[in-house]
Amino acid sequence: MLLRAAPHGALSGAVALPGDKSISHRSLMLAAMAVGESRIEGLLEGEDVLATARALRAMGVEVERGAPGCWRVWGVGVGGLAEPSDVLDLGNAGTGARLLMGLLAGHAFTSFMTGDASLRSRPMRRVIEPLARMGASFVSRSGGRLPLAVTGRTDLLPIVHESKVASAQVKSAVLLAGLHAPGSTTVIEPLPSRDHSERMLTAMGATIVSEPTETGGRRVTITGQPELRPQSFVVPGDPSSAGFPAVAAALAAGSEVRLERVGLNPLRTGLYATLVEMGARIGIENEAVAGGEPVGDLVVRGGPLRGVEVPAERAPTMIDEYPILAVAAAFAEGATIMRGLSELRVKESDRLAVMADGLAACGVAVEVEGDDLVVHGAARVRGGALIDARLDHRIAMSFLVLGGRAEAPVTVKGAEAIETSFPGFAELMNGLGAEITEVKESLA
Numbered sequence: 444m445l446l447r448a449a450p451h452g453a454l455s456g457a458v459a460l461p462g463d464k465s466i467s468h469r470s471l472m473l474a475a476m477a478v479g480e481s482r483i484e485g486l487l488e489g490e491d492v493l494a495t496a497r498a499l500r501a502m503g504v505e506v507e508r509g510a511p512g513c514w515r516v517w518g519v520g521v522g523g524l525a526e527p528s529d530v531l532d533l534g535n536a537g538t539g540a541r542l543l544m545g546l547l548a549g550h551a552f553t554s555f556m557t558g559d560a561s562l563r564s565r566p567m568r569r570v571i572e573p574l575a576r577m578g579a580s581f582v583s584r585s586g587g588r589l590p591l592a593v594t595g596r597t598d599l600l601p602i603v604h605e606s607k608v609a610s611a612q613v614k615s616a617v618l619l620a621g622l623h624a625p626g627s628t629t630v631i632e633p634l635p636s637r638d639h640s641e642r643m644l645t646a647m648g649a650t651i652v653s654e655p656t657e658t659g660g661r662r663v664t665i666t667g668q669p670e671l672r673p674q675s676f677v678v679p680g681d682p683s684s685a686g687f688p689a690v691a692a693a694l695a696a697g698s699e700v701r702l703e704r705v706g707l708n709p710l711r712t713g714l715y716a717t718l719v720e721m722g723a724r725i726g727i728e729n730e731a732v733a734g735g736e737p738v739g740d741l742v743v744r745g746g747p748l749r750g751v752e753v754p755a756e757r758a759p760t761m762i763d764e765y766p767i768l769a770v771a772a773a774f775a776e777g778a779t780i781m782r783g784l785s786e787l788r789v790k791e792s793d794r795l796a797v798m799a800d801g802l803a804a805c806g807v808a809v810e811v812e813g814d815d816l817v818v819h820g821a822a823r824v825r826g827g828a829l830i831d832a833r834l835d836h837r838i839a840m841s842f843l844v845l846g847g848r849a850e851a852p853v854t855v856k857g858a859e860a861i862e863t864s865f866p867g868f869a870e871l872m873n874g875l876g877a878e879i880t881e882v883k884e885s886l887a
């Protein structure tokens with residue numbers, strides 16, 4: 444599908460964002476590991492999360508959709524999944540695949556897992572290696588990629604895993620496997636990554652101790668074999684999805700947009716801290732706690748931005764937001780230097796390369812120096828390019844935001860990728876005043 448974004452003026456209005464993708468995957472999987480009925484409110488009904496729901500159903504978990512966003516899950520208890528009779532297809536979802544591998548490691552059957560071309564290119568060894576040390580066995584394509592087969596066992600060994608990358612997916616996969624192991628399973632991460640798994644598991648009755656390390660990371664320990672209590676999960680709006688209308692509003696003078704009930708977990712808000720450093724006017728109102736997570740309305744007003752240097756240590760708190768930050772940087776005065784982005788190379792696409800190439804095609808001066816991205820901003824950006832989303836929702840949405848402020852429309856090919864995390868993106872943006880329309884392939 445081709446979507447085209449034409450230049451728009453000031454944006455205004457108030458909108459609620461779709462549910463948080465990370466918390467939605469976890470709500471389904473953790474509810475499946477509880478004993479009894481859990482309810483989920485505000486579940487993201489994007490393709491990634493629907494793939495997780497399908498996988499759980501294929502393993503005997505009753506998962507039912509009621510009103511939009513309202514789901515019920517009848518949990519089978521830790522270790523209670525049934526052998527699936529077919530390959531589990533996690534679509535485009537790294538989170539779905541890696542977290543599920545953690546659960547499957549604790550089940551004494553063999554399952555087969557695959558995904559789309561993007562997911563099949565992503566590294567799984569970072570999860571395979573610790574889970575294999577715990578006692579699961581894996582057969583995978585070379586490089587530790589999907590498709591793979593995993594044979595778990597009920598008597599997993601508790602381990603201490605020191606992860607080289609600050610990855611909530613790696614941490615969560617090991618903690619989920621640790622549910623099935625007697626005693627303490629520990630993950631040490633070099634920098635703190637999002638802690639939704641820890642918050643949710645604690646609320647469900649698991650014992651988790653999280654403490655800082657001397658080098659600025661975290662050591663997280665779970666006590667295995669708990670009985671998890673079913674929950675009423677409330678999923679906040681996704682701060683990663685909110686980044687797209689937030690940057691679109693920040694870039695358009697005269698804009699005033701309210702993004703309601705967005706999750707404001709401090710391990711997710713690096714984009715907003717960075718935008719404020721760049722001079723963006725962003726206020727937080729109606730702060731509250733929902734489902735164990737801080738939430739609030741983001742009120743974003745348009746105005747000039749200036750380039751900043753974003754330190755590598757901030758990356759885990761905004762890892763999915765670099766594509767849209769790079770778009771903000773393209774319109775800022777001066778250079779924005781984003782350091783330490785090696786993890787961007789192993790997302791749905793090589794986001795470092797794809798952003799650099801796409802920005803250059805839109806007339807933006809950009810350099811990749813090792814793992815750093817440098818974007819030289821300008822008041823006027825040419826736009827006018829055709830960008831291939833490459834099965835990457837965040838690339839698609841970022842360039843549609845850029846097209847809204849460029850001199851000539853930007854067209855995105857493969858825009859259906861947006862469905863993975865942000866169904867209704869174009870409608871939501873247009874409701875605020877953007878000009879995103881579908882174009883026929885032949886006119887591209």
Ligand SMILES: O=C(O)C1=C[C@@H](OP(=O)(O)O)[C@@H](O)[C@H](O)C1
Pocket residue numbers: 464465466537538609610611612613615637762763786
């Ligand atoms: O745990 C999660 O829900 C996620 C963790 C991040 O991945 P990594 O753990 O690979 O950094 C992020 O990019 C992804 O969108 C969601």
Ligand SMILES: C=C(OP(=O)(O)O)C(=O)O
Pocket residue numbers: 464491535536537538539763790791837864
């Ligand atoms: C990297 C992302 O997701 P996942 O790893 O779940 O595919 C993302 O949503 O930007």
